[in-house]
Amino acid sequence: MFFEIPDRLRPGRPYPLGATFDGQGVNFAVFSANAEKVELCIFDAAGRHEVARLPLPDCTDEVWNGYLPEAGPGLLYGFRAYGPYDPQRGHRFNPYKLLLDPYARLLSGPLRWSDALFGYRLGSPRADLSFDRRDSAPAVPRSVVVEDVFNWGDDRRPIVPWSKTVIYEVHVRGISILRDDLRADVRGTFAALANPRFIDHLHRLGVTTIELMPVNAYMQDRFLLEKGLRNYWGYSPLSFFAPEPAYLSQGGLNDMRLAVRRLHAAGIEVILDVVYNHTSSGNELGPTICFRGLDNASYFRLVPGNERYYINETGCGNTLNISHPRVLQMVMDSLRYWAESFHIDGFRFDLGATLGREGTGFDPGSGFFDAILQDPLLSRLKLISEPWDIGPGGYQLGNHPPRFAEWNDKFRDGVRRFWRGDAGLRADFAARLSGSADLFSRRHRKPWASINYVASHDGFTLQDVVSYSQKHNEANGENNNDGHSENYSANWGTEGPTDDAAILAQRERVRRAMLATVMLAQGTPMLLAGDEFGRTQRGNNNAYCQDNDISWVDWTLAQTPAGSSLVNYVARLGIMRHYFSALQSDRFHYGAELEPGVRDIAWFDERAEELGPDAWQNPDARALAVQRAGVDDKGRTGIVLLFINAWHEPITFSFPAPQRRWYLLTDSAEEDSRAREMRQDTVDVQGYSVMVFANRVPKELRLADMGE
Structure with missing residues (x-):
C-alpha cells in the first residue's frame, strides 16, 4: 500500500456504480436492496492478505457507497454483505464469502475452486439450507480499480451498412493459439486480433465484421476441471464488465482497445457475443461469488411461492x-x-429470448428491448439476438423488434437438408435464399435481419457437416449424450476422414454449394472461423469444453491444396456479394420490374419455365434457378443468375429469356473455376452444385481470370 488506510470510509456517491477513481481517491458504490450492511475489503498489492475491512457508510436508493481517499488504480478489493440467510425466502447473505464487485472492470485472475466458495456446508443433509462459515477469500479473484486511459487518436467506427455486412465468428483464444508466426505471449489473446496477417485474411474473404465469442471473465466450471476439461466457449460469466484475464497479454485492458483500433483502421467492425441471461453461479447448489451473496432475491428470477x-x-x-x-x-x-470504453460496434445476445421475457412470457416490447432501442448510442449499433431459450414459448425466431437481427437456424437447417438431398424442400430453400421474408418481412424489417449461416460455434463445423452423419462427442465425458442428435448432415459414404477420392470430391462440391448459398442469399452472411479452409472438430458438435486442438483453428490447413482452393473460392463469393447490389440486403424482392424484361427476382425450373404453385410443391424437384437484379449507385443494372442442382446426377439448365450475354463467375463443382463468357443456350450443372452467372464480371475477377 502506498497510502494510509483510514479507520473508516468517507460518505460516497451512489452513482456511478462500481469503483470510480477521481484523481484523489476511489468512490465505491454497489446495489443491494436487502442487505443490512456491506463491507469493503482491501487487499495488499499481491492480493494475498486482506489488510482492511471497512463498512460502506451510506445507502442511498438501495446503493451502498463510500469514498476511500488517496486510493487509486491497481487497488485490489472485494465486498462482504450482511443480511438474512433464509433461502426459502430467497435470501442467501453470508459475510464469510468474499464477493466480486458486479461492476469490476478487471479481475486479478481466475477463480480457484474450494468448498469454501459455497454459502452452505457441502455434504450437509440440509444441503443449501445449512450455513458455511469458512472464509472464501483465498479462492476468489480480487476486483481491481482501473483508470480508463487510452489514446484512441482518430479512431472511427466503420459503420458498415447492414446490407454490405459479412460476419466472421471468432473465438479469441482459438483463432490464434496455434499460430506459430506469433510470439507465445500473444497467441490466444486480444493482441493477436490486431496482427496484419489476420486482418489481410479477413479482407481477402470480404469480411466486414468479426463477432467475438464471449470475452467477459468467465468461470472454469468445477465439474469440467474434475474431468480434465475446461470451459472453452465462455458462456458462464463471472463479470459483465471485466475481460477474461487469460485473453490479456502484457498490455492489460489496452490490448483489447488496441486490437479494436487497428481493426477499425482496416475498416472492420467488432461485435461482442454477450451473456446477460444467466450468471456462472448455477442453481441453489452453486457457489456464492457475487450476485447471490449481494442480493439473491433482486438479481435472479425465483420460483414464486418457493423462492x-x-x-x-x-x-x-x-x-x-x-x-x-x-x-x-x-x-x-x-x-x-x-x-464507449472499447469502441465496440455491436452485440450478439446469447439466448436473447430470455432477455425479452416479462411476467407473461416473451414480449418484443419488453423493458430490455425498450431500454436499448431508446438509447442514443446502443440503438445505433449492430444488435443481434439468438432468438430462443429453453423456457415455455422460448422459440421466437422472427419475433424480435425492428433494429434487431436474429440468428436464423431455419436457414441453417433448411440449407443443410436441401443440399443433403432431402425431398420437398425447394420452396423452403427459395424462402431462405430470398431473405426469409416469411419470418422477417413485418414491421418494416429488412432482409439483413436474417443472420444466414450453416455452421457456428454451436454444432458441427462446415467440414463436419459433410463428413459425419452422427455426432461424436465422446471427448466431452458424457457418453455422447450431450449435443443435438439431429444435425441434418451426411458423410457421403464414410463416417469421418477418408482417402476415397470420390467421397472427398462429393464433400467438396456440397461444401462449396453451401458456402455459395450463405454468401449469395439475401440476408446477412455469417462464416464460422476456419470453415473457409476446412477446420474440423472431428465430429464433436458440442465442443464447449474442448480447450485443445479439437476446437482450435489449425491455420496449416489453409496452406494445403484443398484449403487454399477453398479460401480462394470464398474470396470469389465475397467479391460477388460486395459487387452486385442484387445480392445485398436493403429490401425484400417480390418480382418488381426494374426495366423491361428484368425483375428484381424471378424463379425458374431447369427448362427456364417460371415456377407455378404445383411446381413449387413438387416433392421430387431438386433443381432451381433464381435470377436477381439490382441497380448500383452508377445506375447500372446488375443481374445475377444461380443454377442450383441438389440432385445426385447432372441436370441440363436453359438460360431464361430474354437472351443476353452471360458470364460464368463460379461453378461449385469445379475446384478452381474461372470467369468466362457463356456462348451456349444450355449448360450442364453437376449434382449437388451451384453455378453463378452474371451479365457482367466484377473487376477483381475480370483482371484475375480473363486477363483484361
Missing part, C-alpha cells in the same frame, strides 16, 4: 432478473461500457 429455487429458462441453473430496474441498469451500463 429457494431458481427459474431456469437458460439451462444454466438460473435466470438473471432483467425485469428488476437495477439489474436492467447493470446490463445497460455494461453495454455502454463496452461501446
Whole structure:
C-alpha cells in the first residue's frame, strides 16, 4: 500500500456504480436492496492478505457507497454483505464469502475452486439450507480499480451498412493459439486480433465484421476441471464488465482497445457475443461469488411461492432478473461500457429470448428491448439476438423488434437438408435464399435481419457437416449424450476422414454449394472461423469444453491444396456479394420490374419455365434457378443468375429469356473455376452444385481470370 488506510470510509456517491477513481481517491458504490450492511475489503498489492475491512457508510436508493481517499488504480478489493440467510425466502447473505464487485472492470485472475466458495456446508443433509462459515477469500479473484486511459487518436467506427455486412465468428483464444508466426505471449489473446496477417485474411474473404465469442471473465466450471476439461466457449460469466484475464497479454485492458483500433483502421467492425441471461453461479447448489451473496432475491428470477429455487429458462441453473430496474441498469451500463470504453460496434445476445421475457412470457416490447432501442448510442449499433431459450414459448425466431437481427437456424437447417438431398424442400430453400421474408418481412424489417449461416460455434463445423452423419462427442465425458442428435448432415459414404477420392470430391462440391448459398442469399452472411479452409472438430458438435486442438483453428490447413482452393473460392463469393447490389440486403424482392424484361427476382425450373404453385410443391424437384437484379449507385443494372442442382446426377439448365450475354463467375463443382463468357443456350450443372452467372464480371475477377 502506498497510502494510509483510514479507520473508516468517507460518505460516497451512489452513482456511478462500481469503483470510480477521481484523481484523489476511489468512490465505491454497489446495489443491494436487502442487505443490512456491506463491507469493503482491501487487499495488499499481491492480493494475498486482506489488510482492511471497512463498512460502506451510506445507502442511498438501495446503493451502498463510500469514498476511500488517496486510493487509486491497481487497488485490489472485494465486498462482504450482511443480511438474512433464509433461502426459502430467497435470501442467501453470508459475510464469510468474499464477493466480486458486479461492476469490476478487471479481475486479478481466475477463480480457484474450494468448498469454501459455497454459502452452505457441502455434504450437509440440509444441503443449501445449512450455513458455511469458512472464509472464501483465498479462492476468489480480487476486483481491481482501473483508470480508463487510452489514446484512441482518430479512431472511427466503420459503420458498415447492414446490407454490405459479412460476419466472421471468432473465438479469441482459438483463432490464434496455434499460430506459430506469433510470439507465445500473444497467441490466444486480444493482441493477436490486431496482427496484419489476420486482418489481410479477413479482407481477402470480404469480411466486414468479426463477432467475438464471449470475452467477459468467465468461470472454469468445477465439474469440467474434475474431468480434465475446461470451459472453452465462455458462456458462464463471472463479470459483465471485466475481460477474461487469460485473453490479456502484457498490455492489460489496452490490448483489447488496441486490437479494436487497428481493426477499425482496416475498416472492420467488432461485435461482442454477450451473456446477460444467466450468471456462472448455477442453481441453489452453486457457489456464492457475487450476485447471490449481494442480493439473491433482486438479481435472479425465483420460483414464486418457493423462492429457494431458481427459474431456469437458460439451462444454466438460473435466470438473471432483467425485469428488476437495477439489474436492467447493470446490463445497460455494461453495454455502454463496452461501446464507449472499447469502441465496440455491436452485440450478439446469447439466448436473447430470455432477455425479452416479462411476467407473461416473451414480449418484443419488453423493458430490455425498450431500454436499448431508446438509447442514443446502443440503438445505433449492430444488435443481434439468438432468438430462443429453453423456457415455455422460448422459440421466437422472427419475433424480435425492428433494429434487431436474429440468428436464423431455419436457414441453417433448411440449407443443410436441401443440399443433403432431402425431398420437398425447394420452396423452403427459395424462402431462405430470398431473405426469409416469411419470418422477417413485418414491421418494416429488412432482409439483413436474417443472420444466414450453416455452421457456428454451436454444432458441427462446415467440414463436419459433410463428413459425419452422427455426432461424436465422446471427448466431452458424457457418453455422447450431450449435443443435438439431429444435425441434418451426411458423410457421403464414410463416417469421418477418408482417402476415397470420390467421397472427398462429393464433400467438396456440397461444401462449396453451401458456402455459395450463405454468401449469395439475401440476408446477412455469417462464416464460422476456419470453415473457409476446412477446420474440423472431428465430429464433436458440442465442443464447449474442448480447450485443445479439437476446437482450435489449425491455420496449416489453409496452406494445403484443398484449403487454399477453398479460401480462394470464398474470396470469389465475397467479391460477388460486395459487387452486385442484387445480392445485398436493403429490401425484400417480390418480382418488381426494374426495366423491361428484368425483375428484381424471378424463379425458374431447369427448362427456364417460371415456377407455378404445383411446381413449387413438387416433392421430387431438386433443381432451381433464381435470377436477381439490382441497380448500383452508377445506375447500372446488375443481374445475377444461380443454377442450383441438389440432385445426385447432372441436370441440363436453359438460360431464361430474354437472351443476353452471360458470364460464368463460379461453378461449385469445379475446384478452381474461372470467369468466362457463356456462348451456349444450355449448360450442364453437376449434382449437388451451384453455378453463378452474371451479365457482367466484377473487376477483381475480370483482371484475375480473363486477363483484361
